[in-house]
Amino acid sequence: MSGGRWKRGALLTGCSLLAAGTDAARAAGTRAGTVIVNTATATYDDPTGDPRTVPSNVVELRVDELLDVAVSGPAADRTANAGAPNQVTSFIVTNAGNGAEAVRLSVEAALGGDDFNPTNVRIYLDSDKDGLFDANVDQLYTVGANDPLLTPDGQQRVFVVADMPAGTDGARAQIRLTGQAATGTGAPGDSFAGRGEGGGDAVVGSTGADADDDAFYALSAAVVDFEKTATVKDPFNGSEAVPGAVITYSLKASVSGSGTLRNFRITDVIPTDTKYEAGSVTLNGAKLTDAAGDDAGTAGASGIAVQVGDVSAGASNTVTFQVVID
Amino acid sequence: MTRLFFTFLAVASPAAAWAADAVSLTSTVLVERQKLDAQGRPTVALEEPQVVVPGDKLVFHLNYRNAGATPAQDFTVTNPIPASVSFTAGDGAIVSVDGGTSWGRLAALKVKGADGQPRAALPTDVTHVRWTLASPIPAGGGGQLSFRGIVK
Known part of the structure; x- marks a missing residue:
């Protein structure tokens, strides 16, 4: 048994146990690895009328890591001049789980149903967190090398930078950024034994720990x-x-x-x-x-x-x- | 000094303490899981928690038993709600929303709202649950109490 295991603890000995884990309430929920400790106390009168107090055993439950990722792209088309290099769009990647998690990124530019495919497509991390792309400051992303490590509810702005081909005015290109929990992805409820933060299991949440969103480039021939x-x-x-x-x-x-x-x-x-x-x-x-x-x-x-x-x-x-x- | 000494004894040899207490209290926790039955209909099953994540529904059971030869009078059980659990319901329990100072039915309790004015207490405000048995536990008798919560 691993992860949110329970323990039939021995008698309450009035020490420790209470300090386990943190209880900070977060949008993402209780932090992975937190131990939920429950004890009850009974009081009654014995036959002589003396009050007596009896503690219950201690039940401990460790909260496992939920793997959830969200990706959000721009609402509007990014207008770019035909033939222009290094055209930037930006996405926000969020760790919607309850444990610190590295997020693996990928971008796909050769999608069907659009008018053209941008070339030389790269991903940069907004390293200085100023929201603006700067090739001298922001880090070029390489899968597995600098996967952003996000705390629960933590966000990373990601730039997709691509070159535009020659083309007609108004032509649109669709690109898709995908973020996946590095621990693993799968169907909601799938679990990875012992791989969660804090020693528990990692459990795939409702997002499948795998999210994507699209952005569009629109060519301007002006x-x-x-x-x-x-x-x-x-x-x-x-x-x-x-x-x-x-x-x-x-x-x-x-x-x-x-x-x-x-x-x-x-x-x-x-x-x-x-x-x-x-x-x-x-x-x-x-x-x-x-x-x-x-x-x-x-x-x-x-x-x-x-x-x-x-x-x-x-x-x-x-x-x-x-x-x-x- | 004598008192301290006895406290130490009670901690060091719990078996001795149990011998004096005829009534025992055992706490267990189960987690609710949505399952599909043989016909593919959703059903709720209670399982031992192997994996627990925020949002899971927990059911805490408290089993009491009087192993003594005489009835136990005025039997009361108090359970503080664990910090990472949000209380949802407790069958037949009174609750506290102020850390165990005052008690009552949830509907009758008030807490200070964000605007400083009192508002009706909500299940999420509950800090403790308590049951008081109306009749003594007979010798050899026992029973079960339960409350529910959600992992925050």
Whole structure:
């Protein structure tokens, strides 16, 4: 007998036993290896009327490890330019069991029913847990070498990075990330004797200890053409670049091809030896404030940024701002 | 000093203590398992717990027996609910929701809610169960008490 075994303990001797295991309540349930200890006490009066107290035996029950994994992918398509390398999608892998468990990851890109297959598909772990992919910081994942070890309810963000082939606008590719408990997977209720955390068994939970979720890449064939011009107006109504002259920069972004660019953003830095002219940013002729949060524009001594939004092919947007030469 | 000495004796030689106590109390625990019978219908079976995971339903049995020659009067059994078990039901028991200080039927008890106001106690609030037998246990008599819980 192994795992949640029980013991018909000897008489309660008033010591130890109570300290076994922890009782922290978690979403994932009692931590694997915790020992549930039960004793009862009876009291009665003997024939002479004296009260007597009798303890029961001690029953001990060890909680086994439940193996459960959850994987959650992005809700929306990841728009990627046709032919672009290193396009990133992200997933969250959760240990839904009650013991520390390493999770084995795999990604499948050659699924049927979609329009194309991304190539050079890799998995990275969000090692610095900042939610952003950085190839210099985040670890490339290799099965069995750096399986993320997750505590109960623990999560790991995982990036799938892939190269896009050439293709038509709107073509979609499906990829699937799978997470499996390293101890084992199977039908709910299957158990692995003695393999659970804390010395008990490991038991496959309702997820089969095997979960996956899908993400989609959607190709965009839209192409951006950027044009930056500058006009100078000096204090003497001329166009000499002298101290005190105002330079108006114009940034025109034209989208051609087909499809839509999502979350399009135009940024620029303030050139050295110039100062930003407060309140001078415009988008398509309309003034924007410098403050963040109130409209599409933000600006300051270091640079300007305008959040244009989704831009379809055929549209163009022009941002202007002014600086004064020191 | 004498008292301490006797306590030590009781621990060191439990057999001697049992001899003095005519009544014995034995605790066992079983786990509920959903099974399919020969016709494929779901049935519930009670089994010795080989494997226990959070969410499993447990049934605790307390068997009492009076091996003495005389009846045992005012027989009461108290069982604290183990920390990792959430109480669900106890046949004929009164319960405590405050660590054994006050007792009553669950429906009559209140606890302080998250907002600081008293609310009706729930089974998950129960910390102890207790049974008091209405009549003495006759010599040679015995019986069984039980309560149920879920592994948190």
